[in-house]
Amino acid sequence: GIQVEQSPPDLILQEGANSTLRCNFSDSVNNLQWFHQNPWGQLINLFYIPSGTKQNGRLSATTVATERYSLLYISSSQTTDSGVYFCAAEYNNDMRFGAGTRLTVKP
């Protein structure tokens, strides 16, 4: 199956700072999604982004499929952004997750 690697594994920010999370994947993909897992364990879909760029408020994501990576940008971070961010890559219905980036935003 597809190999998915995320970096950094851990990130600590001061409130208001910006950050970039990276996701590398090993093969061509039909589907690339970013998720946020909140402290209660619920996984929330942030972006469905197999290619191109999307923005939703303070969050945006870019996937460069030909170079097999995706980036998640968080601007003006807030304490509520804390949690684990996962990317998931799918080819032919085989969807695999990275190990996640654990983000802590301090007040």
Next chain:
Amino acid sequence: GAGVSQSPSNKVTEKGKDVELRCDPISGHTALYWYRQSLGQGLEFLIYFQGNSAPDKSGLPSDRFSAERTGGSVSTLTIQRTQQEDSAVYLCASTRANVLTFGAGSRLTVL
């Protein structure tokens, strides 16, 4: 339903017992995934169902694990003769147009 529903939300069992975990996907979603998440870890793929096709069972860790999906809707994940290493959160997700929606998970603790 409005979301993916999983039950039970918490299950504590003794080593060696069998457990069943249930997933009720969003109505109309044809694809369903089961994942396992151990404490502080990422998501481990277990099994995938798509419509009436044969399921992709390649992620099941041993023959103690099995899953079925009846009528293309509700799915049950069964773990036989549970072991302590089976303790984890079991997550179900259903998809439409390739966007995954997750349930809240079933937390299994094997004593």
